[in-house]
Amino acid sequence: MRKIVIIIIKRNKSKNIYLSIFKINIKYIYNIIGYNITKQQKSINFGNFVDNNLGITKLYKSKKRMELRLHKNVLNLNNTIKLY
Numbered sequence: 001m002r003k004i005v006i007i008i009i010k011r012n013k014s015k016n017i018y019l020s021i022f023k024i025n026i027k028y029i030y031n032i033i034g035y036n037i038t039k040q041q042k043s044i045n046f047g048n049f050v051d052n053n054l055g056i057t058k059l060y061k062s063k064k065r066m067e068l069r070l071h072k073n074v075l076n077l078n079n080t081i082k083l084y
Contacts, residue, residue, distance in 0.1 A: 020080040
């Protein structure tokens with residue numbers, strides 16, 4: 001089985017830059033739950049993609065991309081380092 005790794009570069013309000021690395025567990029991808037479609041039916045929020053304590057996942061129809069929005073507490077995890 002192949003390993004999937006996500007590398008995230010995040011900038012906070014203080015303009016500091018952080019680097020985080022996450023390993024994806026493929027069996028959770030098969031159990032993604034789609035819920036909360038917006039009124040205009042332009043985006044969908046997903047569950048079971050990342051832990052709710054880490055962030056949310058949203059799929060945008062018009063942008064044709066999936067976004068992973070992380071909470072600020074991710075900066076305090078062991079897999080995150082401050083670059084600048």
